[in-house]
């Protein structure tokens with residue numbers, strides 16, 4: 574990722590600037606659709622001298638329109654879709670004695686880590702795809718039909734904090750839109766551009782970010798709930814999923830305790846909680862950082878502790894600390910991470926739509942297209958499978974870490 578490029582003494586490693594590919598697609602007349610991850614809006618301002626954690630969603634959308642976007646959608650909408658599927662999958666696993674714990678799957682670096690070093694846990698990874706990888710085939714099927722577009726003419730650019738997503742979109746399984754249309758295979762998501770790359774692109778085009786007039790997302794799949802917004806924080810996916818799991822199990826809206834689930838918030842490397850929903854006991858854990866993930870798995874195996882649901886993000890702090898986020902050499906990155914985290918929590922707390930299952934456009938897309946979570950079409954477009962990677966896993970013991978040292 575670009576972080577290596579910033580410390581390479583000989584400049585042998587160069588940071589990628591993949592936005593040139595998007596410019597090529599625009600020149601070819603493709604309909605360019607930008608989708609923006611939650612963590613970008615609290616970090617892109619830093620590329621232009623703003624305070625870390627500045628919430629600049631409308632300026633970011635305006636910047637993408639200035640770059641030539643035909644459509645701009647919010648990946649938080651797809652985060653809501655992910656929660657609908659992942660929470661339903663969790664309930665299905667619990668009720669039907671399927672493998673537990675369910676591990677989250679929205680971090681491609683974590684998924685590849687399991688495929689490489691812990692393949693026996695592949696059945697535990699949620700089959701629900703990440704928000705980006707749910708959104709892309711949804712755009713090239715549901716949206717393409719609505720707009721009367723040929724999906725081959727749509728070029729999707731995901732703006733993310735994540736360098737690992739550059740790998741994820743190339744996974745050979747992610748050709749679901751072309752399978753749906755029975756066309757020759759094409760990628761669901763065409764390109765990933767990181768927050769830093771976006772900053773470089775805007776500077777190369779002489780776009781003055783802070784002078785842009787605010788703009789809003791396009792209206793068909795306009796935005797996500799607060800649950801979708803906090804996806805960028807460590808613990809955010811867990812909190813979002815438990816809000817909807819509670820609703821699915823009880824039929825009631827989650828109360829204040831679940832709308833601010835303090836035990837899964839904060840920068841501890843491993844956070845654990847025990848809950849009970851309608852008599853169903855749930856033991857959950859939230860882990861960030863690969864060292865912590867190794868230590869957690871060791872702890873789970875040696876202690877024999879049963880967990881139902883475990884969120885793992887490989888970047889410290891979650892996606893707000895992703896490898897493609899703005900860098901601040903010489904500064905305390907944890908202070909910066911915490912400002913970004915707080916900005917997302919503040920946004921969640923400030924809006925009335927807090928839960929994925931309450932999002933009216935999410936209800937609409939199930940009514941018009943997917944039918945229901947875990948339906949055959951949802952399984953086809955929104956779920957996937959994983960496979961063992963044999964190349965790097967000869968001696969995983971060399972990476973093991975002490976759980977006691979990292980669970981704080």
Ligand code: SF4
Pocket residue numbers: 679680681682683734735736737738886887888891892893894895896
């Ligand atoms: Fe990407 Fe890091 Fe987020 Fe994982 S935690 S999805 S590697 S930004």
